[in-house]
Amino acid sequence: xxxxxxxxxxxxxxxxxxxxxxxxxxxxxxxxxxxxxxxxxxxxxxxxxxxxxxxxxxxxxxxxxxxxxxxxxxxxxxxxxxxxxxxxxxxxxxxxxxxxxxxxxxxxxxxxxxxxxxxxxxxxxxxxxxxxxxxxxxxxxxxxxxxxxxxxxxxxxxxxxxxxxxxxxxxxxxxxxxxxxxxxxxxxxxxxxxxxxxxxxxxxxxxxxxxxxxxxxxxxxxxxxxxxxxxxxxxxxxxxxxxxxxxxxxxxxxxxxxxxxxxxxxxxxxxxxxxxxxxxxxxxxxxxxxxxxxxxxxxxxxxxxxxxxxxxxxxxxxxxxxxxxxxxxxxxxxxxxxxxxxxxxxxxxxxxxxxxxxxxxxxxxxxxxxxxxxxxxxxxxxxxxxxxxxxxxxxxxxxxxxxxxxxxxxxxxxxxxxxxxxxxxx
Amino acid sequence: xxxxxxxxxxxxxxxxxxxxxxxxxxxxxxxxxxxxxxxxxxxxxxxxxxxxxxxxxxxxxxxxxxxxxxxxxxxxxxxxxxxxxxxxxxxxxxxxxxxxxxxxxxxxxxxxxxxxxxxxxxxxxxxxxxxxxxxxxxxxxxxxxxxxxxxxxxxxxxxxxxxxxxxxxxxxxxxxxxxxxxxxxxxxxxxxxxxxxxxxxxxxxxxxxxxxxxxxxxxxxxxxxxxxxxxxxxxxxxxxxxxxxxxxxxxxxxxxxxxxxxxxxxxxxxxxxxxxxxxxxxxxxxxxxxxxxxxxxxxxxxxxxxxxxxxxxxxxxxxxxxxxxxxxxxxxxxxxxxxxxxxxxxxxxxxxxxxxxxxxxxxxxxxxxxxxxxxxxxxxxxxxxxxxxxxxxxxxxxxxxxxxx
Numbered sequence: 001x002x003x004x005x006x007x008x009x010x011x012x013x014x015x016x017x018x019x020x021x022x023x024x025x026x027x028x029x030x031x032x033x034x035x036x037x038x039x040x041x042x043x044x045x046x047x048x049x050x051x052x053x054x055x056x057x058x059x060x061x062x063x064x065x066x067x068x069x070x071x072x073x074x075x076x077x078x079x080x081x082x083x084x085x086x087x088x089x090x091x092x093x094x095x096x097x098x099x100x101x102x103x104x105x106x107x108x109x110x111x112x113x114x115x116x117x118x119x120x121x122x123x124x125x126x127x128x129x130x131x132x133x134x135x136x137x138x139x140x141x142x143x144x145x146x147x148x149x150x151x152x153x154x155x156x157x158x159x160x161x162x163x164x165x166x167x168x169x170x171x172x173x174x175x176x177x178x179x180x181x182x183x184x185x186x187x188x189x190x191x192x193x194x195x196x197x198x199x200x201x202x203x204x205x206x207x208x209x210x211x212x213x214x215x216x217x218x219x220x221x222x223x224x225x226x227x228x229x230x231x232x233x234x235x236x237x238x239x240x241x242x243x244x245x246x247x248x249x250x251x252x253x254x255x256x257x258x259x260x261x262x263x264x265x266x267x268x269x270x271x272x273x274x275x276x277x278x279x280x281x282x283x284x285x286x287x288x289x290x291x292x293x294x295x296x297x298x299x300x301x302x303x304x305x306x307x308x309x310x311x312x313x314x315x316x317x318x319x320x321x322x323x324x325x326x327x328x329x330x331x332x333x334x335x336x337x338x339x340x341x342x343x344x345x346x347x348x349x350x351x352x353x354x355x356x357x358x359x360x361x362x363x364x365x366x367x368x369x370x371x372x373x374x375x376x377x378x379x380x381x382x383x384x385x386x387x388x389x390x391x392x393x394x395x396x397x398x399x400x401x402x403x404x405x406x407x408x409x410x411x412x413x414x415x416x417x418x419x420x421x422x423x424x425x426x
Numbered sequence: 427x428x429x430x431x432x433x434x435x436x437x438x439x440x441x442x443x444x445x446x447x448x449x450x451x452x453x454x455x456x457x458x459x460x461x462x463x464x465x466x467x468x469x470x471x472x473x474x475x476x477x478x479x480x481x482x483x484x485x486x487x488x489x490x491x492x493x494x495x496x497x498x499x500x501x502x503x504x505x506x507x508x509x510x511x512x513x514x515x516x517x518x519x520x521x522x523x524x525x526x527x528x529x530x531x532x533x534x535x536x537x538x539x540x541x542x543x544x545x546x547x548x549x550x551x552x553x554x555x556x557x558x559x560x561x562x563x564x565x566x567x568x569x570x571x572x573x574x575x576x577x578x579x580x581x582x583x584x585x586x587x588x589x590x591x592x593x594x595x596x597x598x599x600x601x602x603x604x605x606x607x608x609x610x611x612x613x614x615x616x617x618x619x620x621x622x623x624x625x626x627x628x629x630x631x632x633x634x635x636x637x638x639x640x641x642x643x644x645x646x647x648x649x650x651x652x653x654x655x656x657x658x659x660x661x662x663x664x665x666x667x668x669x670x671x672x673x674x675x676x677x678x679x680x681x682x683x684x685x686x687x688x689x690x691x692x693x694x695x696x697x698x699x700x701x702x703x704x705x706x707x708x709x710x711x712x713x714x715x716x717x718x719x720x721x722x723x724x725x726x727x728x729x730x731x732x733x734x735x736x737x738x739x740x741x742x743x744x745x746x747x748x749x750x751x752x753x754x755x756x757x758x759x760x761x762x763x764x765x766x767x768x769x770x771x772x773x774x775x776x777x778x779x780x781x782x783x784x785x786x787x788x789x790x791x792x793x794x795x796x797x798x799x800x801x802x803x804x805x806x807x808x809x810x811x812x813x814x815x816x817x818x819x820x821x822x823x824x825x826x827x828x829x830x831x
Contacts, residue, residue: 050703052666052772054646070772072703082770107770109810159704 034114038075039171041134041151044363047121047169048074048156049085049102056158063087063095068106073113082107090193092125092304097165097373099123101172117176121155122168127304128376129384130368131360133168135392136270136303138356142347143266143340145259146181147300148173152364165371166364173286173299175219186291188228190215191301192282199281201321202239215287231289235296244326247333253294255323261333263298264324265340269399271312271391274305277321310391314341314399338403338410345396346414354392361385448794449831451496459496463507464831465550466490472823473657478814482657487511488826489549491518501525505537515596519568529576536570539595540587540615541638543677543690544717550830551731553686553721553748554785555801556656559756560715563652563662564673564692566595566640569611581622581631588614594642594671600649611642611671633680640673648771650696650711653756655781656803656822659815662758663769663777667711669697681730684723686750691716703772711776717754719785724749738793746791755782757808766810780808797828 038045050072051059059069068084084106089099100121105111113119124130133150140147148171155164171177175185193214194200205211211229220228235254242250247257267275274283276298286299318328327333348354368374368381376384404411443453451461467489473482493507503523509516521535538546542565544558556562573589591611594600615638621630646668653662675692692715698708723729724747727736737743759769759776769777787801806818 052701052703053705054700055772070703070770081767082773108767111767 035116035171036149038114038153038169039149039151041360041363044367045075045151045153045169046156047153048161049100049158050074050079051085051158053158059085059087060095060098063093063098068103070107071102073102073104073119075113078113080104080111080113083111088120089123089125092123094123094125096375097123097125099125099167112176115176116171117174118172120170120172121153122170122302122304124166124168124304125375127384128380129307129361129388130166130168130364130381131357131385131388132306133170133303134360135353135357135388136266136272136306137170137300139270139344139348139353140263140266140300143262143344145263145266145300146177146297148177152360152367154367163370163372165373166367173218173301178288182288182290184291185219187293188220188223188231188289189218190228190232190287191218192216192285192287194281194283199320201277201281201325202236202323204236204240205233208233218286231294231296232287234294239323242326244330245332247323247326247330255296257327257333258336259297260323261327261337262340263300264318264327265314265337265344267300267303267306268312268314268316268318269341269344269395270303270306271308271310271395272303272306273308275300275303277317277324278305279317279320281320307388307391310387310394311398313402315402335407335410338407341399342403342410342414345399348392349396351393354389357385357389357392361389456500458498460494461496462831463493463495464491464829465493466829467549468827469555470825471657474816474820474822476657476659476815476820479657479659488555493519505535529578531575532572533575533589534572536568537573538568539566539571539591539611539613539640540573540575540589541565541613541640541673541675542692543636543679543688545597548731550828553688553719553750553789554752554787555799555824555826556785556803558690558715558717558719558752558754559653559781559783560675560690560692560717560754563597563654563756564694564713564715565597565675566591566611566613566673567597569593569595571610573613579623581619582617583619583622585617586615587617588612591642594640594644598649598651598671600645600647609643611640613640614638629682630680632682633678635678636676638673638675638677640671642671644669644671644696646701650758650776651694651713653713653758653779653781655807655815655820656783656805661779661781661807661809661813661815662713663771663779663810665698665711665771665773665776666701666708667696667698668701669699671696681728684726684729686721686729687719689716689718701772702774708772708774711759713756713758715754715756717752719750719752719754721748721750723747732794733789733791734794735791739796741793745793748789748791750787750789752785753783754785756780769810777810778808779810782806782808795829795831797826797830799826799828800824801826 051069055069066086068086071083071085073080073083084103085100087093087098088101092099101118103118104113105117122133137147137150150168150170153167153169155167157164178185193216195213208225208229211232215232217228238251238254251257264276273279276282276285284302286301287296288299289296318324327337369378441455445451449461449463453459469486469488470484471482471486490510491507493505495505497503501524506520507518509518519537521533521537523531523533525531542561544561545565545567569591571589571591573587575587577585591613594611615636617634617636619634621627621633644667648664648666650665650667652660654660673692673694675690677690680687694713696711698711701708727733727746733746735746739745757780759778768775784804785801787799790798801824803822805820809815809817
């Protein structure tokens with residue numbers, strides 16, 4: 001019989017030798033494709049959150065707070081220990097089926113899951129189909145706009161591995177995202193937080209303090225207010241001062257007008273009611289200012305309110321935003337915008353968008369039926385998906401007819417489909 | 427008001443005396459006495475700039491307290507004390523105390539639990555500007571409760587204190603709980619002066635040693651004890667605990683003539699029942715701290731709780747000058763050092779952290795009211811990679827002007 005102190009040291013030594021594997025297993029290639037496999041939507045993945053029962057209860061009771069709780073995150077046998085989880089969301093925040101943010105390096109410095117420092121699990125609270133966000137991001141990326149990768153997962157929770165429903169797993173717009181999409185993460189990234197009562201659309205705001213609650217810094221968080229917000233105010237001034245017939249002259253250094261037009265085109269093609277030109281002003285985007293430059297870009301986020309109606313005119317709400325107004329009112333830019341709308345229509349016109357909607361529906365259908373926490377019935381889910389597929393099938397023609405009605409010349413000589421991208425762009 | 431009411435109840439023949447020796451006092455004969463104590467400590471601090479640390483003001487009004495204490499009917503002692511810079515819990519020691527029989531006193535109210543020599547020494551009688559890490563973070567501090575205490579044999583050769591308190595002391599995070607029912611904590615201390623009756627060992631007569639404990643229920647949550655650097659930044663990882671908290675401490679004090687030597691060691695054990703990620707029990711969390719300090723009154727006065735200069739400044743002398751040094755350590759957690767992923771709030775292992783602090787200082791007692799203190803402090807910190815605090819050596823300097831009435 002070994003003395004107790006020898007046994008203790010043997011156990012400690014063994015743990016010390018084996019412990020690194022706990023983390024390395026998550027980062028090494030035990031899953032071909034790594035994070036891509038989790039986020040490409042090719043299969044319906046299962047993820048398992050190991051969490052203390054008391055924390056799971058507290059997380060629901062205090063769902064309005066942003067308190068983190070420790071969890072182990074497991075996917076395909078890879079277990080990331082000591083990650084942090086908190087409830088997230090604004091209007092979708094719920095104690096019945098909360099959305100979550102999982103932060104892999106909350107408690108362990110530098111920990112990640114195949115390069116992802118954090119993941120978001122969205123509850124699709126406002127979207128009975130569960131597909132709006134994922135399909136929208138897919139279309140943004142197909143049109144060349146960087147947007148977070150998303151997929152559906154079945155979520156299991158706790159020591160008993162209880163099924164907690166279907167979630168949309170999404171990469172965060174973070175430094176990792178910036179590096180992957182721009183090769184640079186040294187710039188200034190802000191998450192836009194719409195304030196109640198706002199109907200904001202690039203109207204000038206001389207007080208820097210106005211920007212503080214609306215543009216939450218995600219990088220350079222400790223910089224001074226002047227460093228963080230003067231460039232945003234300058235960008236807004238440039239939007240307002242730019243001449244309608246030559247936006248680039250004043251605005252070109254601050255915003256790529258063509259990229260903004262493409263973003264408008266995608267969102268309005270998707271009949272998004274809560275985006276850059278939604279009914280309540282600008283919402284659901286990040287702003288990234290590139291390192292060492294004045295140039296910024298808007299990055300889309302949370303497109304649950306897309307696919308609102310197939311017959312929404314793609315000019316709706318263009319007048320609610322200073323920049324979109326100038327684009328719409330100036331024939332040169334309106335033509336560009338309508339052309340990009342046609343590009344989107346052509347892109348989805350070959351049927352891949354509808355096929356993708358149908359594929360995702362089939363992929364998640366059974367899991368959604370069995371979802372114990374969704375607020376929607378099976379019929380709600382089926383009907384919402386039928387509308388999504390109808391939208392994907394018919395929206396291109398609606399948009400084309402609209403463009404033909406106000407600018408028939410733009411359709412002349414245009415091929416039926418540009419075939420810009422097929423299926424998933426990644 | 428209380429004095430006036432009591433005065434009304436005092437026979438006209440009672441003699442009313444107003445005195446001002448060290449502090450203003452009023453006596454209504456044996457019926458009621460009251461004296462006012464004022465304590466003021468103001469610091470000028472020089473801390474190193476550290477990324478991620480809260481900004482600290484150079485000037486720190488460390489303590490501004492007023493207290494009223496006295497006796498009622500010659501038997502019941504009372505004490506009421508308020509701090510003006512602590513808005514969250516301004517009332518400090520508030521208690522009544524009475525001797526029942528020889529060797530048996532009773533005290534009730536809010537006061538320091540009998541654990542930790544440094545923690546239970548009045549802030550005006552500290553040898554250094556800051557409490558020790560052990561006294562600040564592992565000792566419980568004050569709590570509402572009742573306590574019995576007394577001593578036996580000649581010259582207090584054996585003394586005891588034992589009490590039950592409503593929570594774990596105001597140094598513990600759980601003391602701030604308002605929505606969780608916290609069960610009582612028991613505390614006790616036995617102090618021995620082994621040589622107090624030995625006339626032949628004159629130099630050793632002041633030596634005393636004690637052993638103390640606390641034992642209480644610990645609510646489930648992130649309630650392990652705190653640990654902060656000298657500038658006040660937290661370095662101990664918050665972890666979930668549940669079950670019981672037990673403290674064990676030993677202390678020693680010896681004051682031969684102008685020299686003072688003092689040491690303490692304490693260990694705190696928190697259980698963590700059902701606190702793992704999978705609801706499993708976790709191994710106990712153990713926090714340890716110790717210190718050894720020595721002081722020397724260069725001007726020759728005898729070391730006592732309160733130093734009164736033999737030749738006050740501007741009154742025929744230079745006051746009293748004392749030099750001293752203290753070394754101490756606080757350490758928390760243990761586990762394999764190779765992989766940070768094994769440490770977490772609900773992990774078996776708790777991130778090992780610690781702080782070793784050397785404090786060297788000089789105290790200049792100008793008279794019985796004023797004292798100036800200068801401390802130079804060096805820290806060597808054992809910190810996780812995640813923190814942006816400096817690991818050490820980190821140097822701090824504090825200068826204090828103290829006024830006591």
